Amino acid sequence: xxxxxLGGLLALDATSVGQFMVSRPLIAGTLTGWWLxxxxxxxxxxxxxxxxxxxxxxxxxxxxxxxxxASVVAVSVAMHAGGVAGLALGLVAGLAVSExxxxxxxxxxxxxxxxxxxxxxxxMTARKLTVVHLSSVLLxxxxxxxxxxxxxxxxxxxxxxxASRWPLPYETTVALILVGACAHLGALLRGFGGWKSRRxxxxxxxxxxxxxxxx
Amino acid sequence: MTDLEPTRPPGWMSSLLRxxxxxxxxxxxxxxxxxxxxxxxxxxxxxxxxxxxxxxxxRSHMDTFNSHPYLAGVALGAVARMxxxxxxxxxxxxxxxxxxxxxxxxxxxxxxxxxxxxxxLLALVLAxxxxxxxxxxxxxxxxxxxxxxxxxxxxxxxxxxYGKDVGVQLRMAHLSRLAxxxxxxxxxxxxxxxxxYLVSRLAAEDAGGxxxxxxxxxxxxxLRFGHRALRGTTLIVALVITLLTAxxxx
Numbered sequence: 001x002x003x004x005x006l007g008g009l010l011a012l013d014a015t016s017v018g019q020f021m022v023s024r025p026l027i028a029g030t031l032t033g034w035w036l037x038x039x040x041x042x043x044x045x046x047x048x049x050x051x052x053x054x055x056x057x058x059x060x061x062x063x064x065x066x067x068x069x070a071s072v073v074a075v076s077v078a079m080h081a082g083g084v085a086g087l088a089l090g091l092v093a094g095l096a097v098s099e100x101x102x103x104x105x106x107x108x109x110x111x112x113x114x115x116x117x118x119x120x121x122x123x124m125t126a127r128k129l130t131v132v133h134l135s136s137v138l139l140x141x142x143x144x145x146x147x148x149x150x151x152x153x154x155x156x157x158x159x160x161x162x163a164s165r166w167p168l169p170y171e172t173t174v175a176l177i178l179v180g181a182c183a184h185l186g187a188l189l190r191g192f193g194g195w196k197s198r199r200x201x202x203x204x205x206x207x208x209x210x211x212x213x214x215x
Numbered sequence: 216m217t218d219l220e221p222t223r224p225p226g227w228m229s230s231l232l233r234x235x236x237x238x239x240x241x242x243x244x245x246x247x248x249x250x251x252x253x254x255x256x257x258x259x260x261x262x263x264x265x266x267x268x269x270x271x272x273x274r275s276h277m278d279t280f281n282s283h284p285y286l287a288g289v290a291l292g293a294v295a296r297m298x299x300x301x302x303x304x305x306x307x308x309x310x311x312x313x314x315x316x317x318x319x320x321x322x323x324x325x326x327x328x329x330x331x332x333x334x335x336l337l338a339l340v341l342a343x344x345x346x347x348x349x350x351x352x353x354x355x356x357x358x359x360x361x362x363x364x365x366x367x368x369x370x371x372x373x374x375x376x377y378g379k380d381v382g383v384q385l386r387m388a389h390l391s392r393l394a395x396x397x398x399x400x401x402x403x404x405x406x407x408x409x410x411x412y413l414v415s416r417l418a419a420e421d422a423g424g425x426x427x428x429x430x431x432x433x434x435x436x437x438l439r440f441g442h443r444a445l446r447g448t449t450l451i452v453a454l455v456i457t458l459l460t461a462x463x464x465x
Contacts, residue, residue, distance in 0.1 A: 182434040
């Protein structure tokens with residue numbers, strides 16, 4: 001129940017209320033981990049999921065994966081599965097729920113458009129507009145909570161069934177995930193202006209990162 | 216700028232607070248239009264409008280409007296000032312239509328394209344450095360929202376102060392130059408993060424060289440194809456994990 005509320009609140013932060021970016025996977029994952037008693041695992045899952053969301057830009061109301069409820073589900077599934085399997089299954093659950101969450105945003109926006117159409121066709125008043133606006137926020141919260149509950153139910157069940165089957169050790173699992181995430185980092189550099197514009201500063205960072213990792 | 220209108224007209228604070236939920240009723244019909252009207256209500260009420268007059272005034276703001284949410288305050292403040300000084304409704308509508316594209320484009324470039332990913336990269340680097348979990352979380356929330364709230368406040372106060380002339384202020388602020396700086400900072404942090412991953416995470420595995428090579432290859436794929444490569448690679452990672460799990464022994 002508390003995780004459903006958290007998922008609903010994080011869904012609100014993404015668009016409807018505030019946009020303080022508490023709903024980013026890195027933050028939402030750590031918060032969920034803290035809520036469930038393991039903030040370090042929450043940070044790890046959140047950081048991995050963040051890499052897969054980093055290059056997304058919600059420009060002009062376009063549909064993008066929704067990361068808030070997905071992060072709650074990812075961390076919860078990871079804790080439920082435990083160990084290395086948790087890392088892999090948590091990521092898959094998070095990616096799946098973020099896609100499903102993103103798909104539910106469209107119907108919500110169409111529904112709000114219909115409500116507004118009705119009051120504009122009839123007698124539109126300031127009071128009616130306020131009611132529709134606040135109802136839309138409430139509906140968005142419920143949508144996020146429902147996505148979280150469904151994700152937790154299905155993800156929890158699947159992780160219980162499949163967690164013991166995960167065959168790879170920790171290092172290989174992380175390597176596999178990071179190879180996929182590197183494509184998103186490449187797309188992000190493109191978004192920052194591309195290789196030609198940013199190669200000097202990027203290479204300075206790359207050398208610093210390599211030296212830092214060796215130290 | 217005229218001296219007749221105060222730069223903080225009655226209702227400005229209530230409208231500012233409402234701006235944090237301006238996207239509450241974002242929809243495919245009027246986009247931010249209904250949210251814009253919702254944020255205008257405090258100004259209209261404080262001007263003494265009520266009943267049918269208030270409803271008519273609110274209805275006049277329900278047209279299609281879109282903008283980056285953090286910069287919508289520029290238009291809101293400017294429209295509040297224009298209404299206070301008795302500007303005609305048609306002029307206000309033309310102003311909203313004219314400015315929305317700039318507010319959307321600049322906000323997407325500066326915030327979604329540059330500031331947000333750069334500050335997240337900073338938090339990811341801190342997370343890799345082994346800081347306690349609360350450190351990257353707090354650093355991101357404070358740094359990101361420092362910029363976020365400053366931009367909201369700047370835009371809204373400029374709108375209230377300059378009214379229909381706020382476009383000149385937008386141009387003079389050189390927000391795209393700020394975005395360029397954030398791009399550069401982001402590219403530096405991105406390099407650090409990739410270097411760390413290539414050396415400490417991918418090369419830590421037994422077949423380290425191969426994983427690092429694969430990482431560089433997928434990075435190049437993302438760099439070459441941009442967003443077109445993202446859904447594909449995400450799907451492949453998810454499918455590989457699912458297949459490995461399904462084929463693994465219980």
